Amino acid sequence: MTTESKSLIGAPIARKEDRRFLTGTGRYTDDLNRLHQTHAVFLRSPHAHAKIVSINTSAAAAAPGVVAVYTGADIAADKVGGIPCGWLVKNKDGSNMVEPPHPALVADVVRHVGDQVAVVIAETKAQAKAALNLIEVEYDVLPAAATVRDAVAEGAPLVWEQAPGNTCFDWHLGDLAAVEAAFAKAHKIVEIEVTNNRLIPNAMEPRAAIGEYDAAGDMLTLYTTSQNPHLIRLLLGAFVLGVPEHKLRVVAPDVGGGFGSKIFHYAEEAVVVWAARKIGRPVKWTAERSESFMSDAHGRDTVMTAKLAVDREGNFLGFRVHNTANMGAYLSTFATAVPTYLSGTLMAGVYKTPAVYVEVRAVFTHTVPVDAYRGAGRPEATYVIERIVDKAARELGMDRLEIRKKNFIRTFPYKTPVALEYDTGDYDATLAMALEKADVKNYPSRVEASKKRGKLRGIGYSTYLEACGIAPSALVGALGARAGLYEAANVRVHPTGSVSVFTGTHSHGQGHETTFAQLVAQQLGIPFDKVEVVHGDSDKIPFGMGTYGSRSLSVGGSAIVKAVDKIIAKGKKIAAHLLEAGEADIEFKDGKFVVAGTDKSKAFGEIAFAAYVPHNYPIDTVEPGLDESAFYDPKNFTYPAGTHVVEVEVDPDTGVVTVESVVAADDVGVIINPMIVDGQMHGGLAQGIGQALFEECVYDESGQLLTGSYMTYSMPRAADFPMFKVGNHVTACTHNPIGAKGVGEVGAIGVPPATINAVLDALAPLGVTDIQMPATPEKVWRAIVAAKGSKAQ
């Protein structure tokens, strides 16, 4: 790709989409209203685990305005398939994971608070809600296991009979013998146990879905809040309803944030489409916020124990991790891939540890399914690594940065002991940039200033790495993925030279309409506003795997670049004809087809016009039109990396942690729009610090959700943060045509351990050595009290 002086690559262009979002003219699923539409509300289980003894819907069915009431029995009678899981993980012994059924409406046993038991469809939402209260369900309440620790306890209530010990799978990766040998010769073995707190995604727009049936054409349409409409079409069509693709259209219009939670295929989507066909009218459902808390897939929720073997000088010799990961009650679309292929494979981090071994026991619990959430597995890996590295430094009496630098990988490509091959990176460069931006040299004076105010100050680092741009299809296929992970694009040049770009990725906050337009305008040498980016409709887009795993630019953008390459190649043929030159002599530069070494040229618009009005045209060898598609399958993951530095102040009287400084120096590859990259960083950092300090989804021992509203689930707010200082050092990805790596998840991946390391640094003088996320005021206060108590003894 060319990057000229007035290049659009690297230009901080204001986002095209912001006008409609900021003026309230975006079109979200709930903004759509279909003719003769009905409204659905779901009856959800109030219990974490209970047998449905009986269910009586007759009063509800007779209530004013009610069109239909359906239960699990109706779903079963119509042979509606279960919601499928998209990734098969194998046990250590090669056998398959336990894959329980996941019915769209439950008929026999409810397995988490919020499990859907029945649906009421009425003329208005108020009528549907009123009728919902008339459904009588008799439950036989059973004991529940809601947490990882409860689920693995001896004699724990089973979520599924077919999963003894509540184990879904028991997976491993790495060379155990090599790790054992490394531990045998270690100078010291550092141990840690860390939990990754369970998080509720809380996208600003709640999930919504509209099912529609057109009897005339026997066509089904689903409008839904999705990050990947094509994948939903595939799962809903092929697995749940048994409808072929050409009879099913899935549209994901403007979507107000997803953070992963809108990747997955949800039961409500299946029910509204199924019901729309049954009643012959559109069926609309929009979640209320309290439903979101109990039915959106949650994130994280792992308990890890880890051991790091080090020699006297602080070289890492071996690393071993055991992860117990909560799957929830059912397997959501990508749930099984998160702790394994998106986390276990990351356990080398940026370090040249020669031997790494990771085991994952995935367990069922009586909770909402857990699945990918911004970072998906990589925050969990980064957290355990960056915590134990800090601990190793403290136990060896080494500087926390020295021990990191001593173990940095510096030669590329680098093959890790856990299956990945890093193509490029420069961890020293981002570290140096971060230290500079964080003004680390003057840190001691800030500690003094805090002390004068009666506060404890701490600084924490995280030198993280992640793998994104998912993913090479053959590789993930061999690892159990039930889909390819390439991306598709269609570039349609219109007769007067403007361009529509159809992408299989989906933008729900990422700004694709702007970034992709910059990419195409630059490549074709045409003005930015001549390019429109279209996404989110399976009828318009050739195909697509959607947006997650920070893949949209590196994979989706690469597909676009390849399609534009085809446009240019065809344009050269047309230009050669018009300019009466050999095709090999035509160069494409700055939006012009030029005969090399001459001033003879044709503008891009002229070629487009010729292609659609082919009067003077090489019609015998070149088809009319200028419209090309491409599919791009990545050759490798991409590997963003960097250093995050957090400074905190702790109030020893109350335990309150305030964030004083946040610095992120990241290598996310080539940057198209730095303003959008900064925005992605800001959001990711806020979410990451949210995990470290505030957010936690809590179930009690009976499986009741204690954090079911914003009264108790603590979201980070702007006022919780100082201005973020972010910067980039670019090493271009070596295997995609853009050189991009990905930025969507980097903030949420790198910053939680930097935050906790800072809190522990502040508390170190008191003798506190551990704290689990989130570091709430009470937890910090208790840690201080406990440390004082043990010092006093």
Add this chain to the structure above:
Amino acid sequence: MKEFHFHRASSVADAVAAVKGASAGKFLAGGQSLLPVLKLEMAEPSDLVSISRIKELRGVCVDGNKLLIGAVTTHAEVAASSEVKKHIPGLAALAEHIGDAQVRNRGTIGGSVAHADPAADYPAALVALGATIKTDRRAIAAEDFFTGLFETALEPDELVVAVHFPIPEKSAYAKFASHASKYALCGVMVSKTGSDVRVAVTGAGQKVFRVPEMEKALAARFEPSALDGISISADDLLSDGQASAEYRAHLVTVMAKRAVAAA
């Protein structure tokens, strides 16, 4: 939310009559506590009687050594009032830290005291300052007004008209807010008028309460260090996912000292 009849009352008498006449009537002020309750269907009133446009219920004035605040005066109005800032700055500061800007622009002092949320801020101020709650039919001392968790001495059709605050020599409020909700996990108001010192705690217990031991110590010496070594028992305090009783008890002393320092 269930359906209900809506009335906009034009006077105190009109409002009280409307609630009296309804089968299950309720006053509606800023709606910041009532609407969430209705949405969750935890209350199903037949009639809502809006009082927010009754002129005689709105505003702040000084009457001798008393500050009078009308029941539908919003938190934002109290926070911004020059009279409040001049005479009881601690009260203005308290109002300024209730919830968020939207809540402060809608929520009212009358609604807050009538709702008697154990985590609300105003009850601490009313009790520490020895305020009187004026209703359409009587005057109730703050200490007799708050009777329990979400419970007051009000009769179902009784309307809070105003709150009368004696102006203290000094006072201040220190709040430890829940990060999630911004309500008080522990809020302590201290006031001093001559040798009369009061310490009132909200958020930590079932209802607002005073701490006599702290009041005695502060009456002798009104300084934060006078509270060194004084702690309250965690036994009757609230305990939940936000904060344990033990932590709340600890915060009472910390916040009391901060309030004294700020007064």
